[in-house]
Amino acid sequence: MTAQALYAHLPSVDLILNHQSQQALINQYGKEHITALVRQLLDQARDSIKQQQQLPLWLSLNECDGLALTQLKQQRITLFSEQLAQVAQPLGSKGQRRAFNLTGTILHTNLGRALQAEAAIKAVTDVMRFPSTLEYSLQQGKRGHRDHAISEQLQQLIGCEDACLVNNNAAAVLLMLASLANGKEVIVSRGELVEIGGSFRIPDVMRQAGCQLVEVGATNRTHLKDYQQAINENTALLMKVHTSNYMIQGFTSAVSEAELCALGRSMQVPVISDLGSGSLIDLAQYGLPSEPMPQKMLQDGIDLVSFSGDKLLGGPQAGIIAGNADLIAQLQHHPLKRALRCDKMTLAALEATLNLYRHPERLPCDLPTLSMLTRSLDALTDLGQRLIPHCQQLVGQHFTVSVMPSMGQIGSGALPTEQLESVALCFSVNNNQTSQTLNDLADLLASGEIPIIGRIHHNRLWLCLRGISHEQDFIAQLAQLSLTHNE
Numbered sequence: 001m002t003a004q005a006l007y008a009h010l011p012s013v014d015l016i017l018n019h020q021s022q023q024a025l026i027n028q029y030g031k032e033h034i035t036a037l038v039r040q041l042l043d044q045a046r047d048s049i050k051q052q053q054q055l056p057l058w059l060s061l062n063e064c065d066g067l068a069l070t071q072l073k074q075q076r077i078t079l080f081s082e083q084l085a086q087v088a089q090p091l092g093s094k095g096q097r098r099a100f101n102l103t104g105t106i107l108h109t110n111l112g113r114a115l116q117a118e119a120a121i122k123a124v125t126d127v128m129r130f131p132s133t134l135e136y137s138l139q140q141g142k143r144g145h146r147d148h149a150i151s152e153q154l155q156q157l158i159g160c161e162d163a164c165l166v167n168n169n170a171a172a173v174l175l176m177l178a179s180l181a182n183g184k185e186v187i188v189s190r191g192e193l194v195e196i197g198g199s200f201r202i203p204d205v206m207r208q209a210g211c212q213l214v215e216v217g218a219t220n221r222t223h224l225k226d227y228q229q230a231i232n233e234n235t236a237l238l239m240k241v242h243t244s245n246y247m248i249q250g251f252t253s254a255v256s257e258a259e260l261c262a263l264g265r266s267m268q269v270p271v272i273s274d275l276g277s278g279s280l281i282d283l284a285q286y287g288l289p290s291e292p293m294p295q296k297m298l299q300d301g302i303d304l305v306s307f308s309g310d311k312l313l314g315g316p317q318a319g320i321i322a323g324n325a326d327l328i329a330q331l332q333h334h335p336l337k338r339a340l341r342c343d344k345m346t347l348a349a350l351e352a353t354l355n356l357y358r359h360p361e362r363l364p365c366d367l368p369t370l371s372m373l374t375r376s377l378d379a380l381t382d383l384g385q386r387l388i389p390h391c392q393q394l395v396g397q398h399f400t401v402s403v404m405p406s407m408g409q410i411g412s413g414a415l416p417t418e419q420l421e422s423v424a425l426c427f428s429v430n431n432n433q434t435s436q437t438l439n440d441l442a443d444l445l446a447s448g449e450i451p452i453i454g455r456i457h458h459n460r461l462w463l464c465l466r467g468i469s470h471e472q473d474f475i476a477q478l479a480q481l482s483l484t485h486n487e
């Protein structure tokens with residue numbers, strides 16, 4: 001067929017769009033998107049004719065002798081529709097979607113960190129749906145401050161004078177430094193120059209805040225006199241940073257908050273502390289390793305302490321700065337605060353989460369993060385036994401599934417070297433029977449409506465059960481995968 005004749009075989013944009021099979025696509029993705037895709041496909045076809053004197057493979061018919069031109073066109077429209085459905089599909093795959101976090105890391109930054117308490121979910125949906133008193137004081141009948149209610153809660157919970165809320169703890173550190181130390185020096189121990197994920201490094205944040213970092217001590221040991229000797233008339237702050245994602249062991253020495261605060265007070269230099277995760281309750285009571293508590297820092301005399309909302313606190317992404325009222329007022333008035341402030345959904349979730357801390361005895365039940373961290377190994381083992389048949393159904397003869405003790409972690413920088421005892425479903429390859437690999441299995445588990453994310457380690461695939469929150473949904477997901485995979 002000549003190129004001219006081939007061009008004549010291409011249906012028009014309108015003919016393709018008006019074909020009945022396009023209606024569903026248009027309903028789902030919108031007419032504009034689908035029209036643009038049709039134009040792209042037609043361009044592809046014309047390019048192929050121009051350069052190779054033939055139609056692209058997806059538009060070629062095996063048997064076309066003896067068909068009238070109108071019939072041919074009809075068939076080409078069908079082929080177009082099929083191709084269109086294929087290329088439109090990625091438009092439908094959502095960016096962020098629900099998943100099962102069975103990685104063994106409970107507060108997994110890539111998987112959304114803390115799950116919200118039901119009370120927080122309710123509070124968020126209310127302020128999403130209705131007007132709210134975000135910046136309105138009912139007592140005074142006029143404008144209020146968006147951080148006010150949470151500041152009052154924190155005053156009662158951790159004994160601070162005032163508090164300031166921002167987008168995340170990284171923003172909290174930036175705001176403290178920019179407001180209190182711009183153009184001045186901040187003294188930090190060499191052992192605490194932390195980098196956390198996503199290129200957040202204390203020295204870089206200092207630079208962005210316009211401060212000069214003064215490093216003191218050695219990587220493994222810093223003494224009070226190191227801070228003392230570095231203080232001069234340009235010193236704006238002494239800063240402690242919780243080494244949340246690593247631990248220096250061996251011949252080490254660090255200056256305690258209490259000692260540093262005594263020095264700061266005698267020299268009239270404020271002391272601030274970036275806690276990272278922090279915990280408002282003593283985790284030791286649940287047999288978990290202790291994480292530093294903001295209230296203890298304030299008792300030790302720290303002027304400002306900052307910590308995350310979505311780490312151990314178990315709430316939404318937020319940065320909480322608590323402490324001295326005069327310093328908080330300085331932060332509140334800094335222009336960066338406006339850029340870093342929390343939105344109403346965050347504040348609603350945070351307020352509801354903090355309310356739960358009024359009843360600490362109920363927290364292991366009400367707060368999903370703590371509920372997961374405190375699940376007993378016996379309960380996890382029972383859960384594993386219940387799930388084995390559903391897993392075996394999915395993987396058939398290719399893999400052996402067993403319930404095994406495993407090690408997880410809290411994650412997000414909390415308790416870096418402490419491992420969390422857990423129980424996992426463990427898949428190993430039945431070598432003689434299959435060419436399927438652990439990577440195939442990981443792909444399969446991630447391919448469903450709700451992806452199941454585990455971890456490959458030591459030649460096995462592990463699904464850590466501490467992170468399962470909805471057992472029935474999980475079973476249904478395994479069943480759905482079995483259906484599509486084994487058909």
Ligand SMILES: *Cc1c(COP(=O)(O)O)cnc(C)c1O
Nearest residue numbers: 168169170242244276277308413
């Ligand atoms: C996690 C962490 C941060 C950053 O907190 P985000 O809420 O993730 O912004 C800062 N400093 C330390 C020590 C941390 O552990």
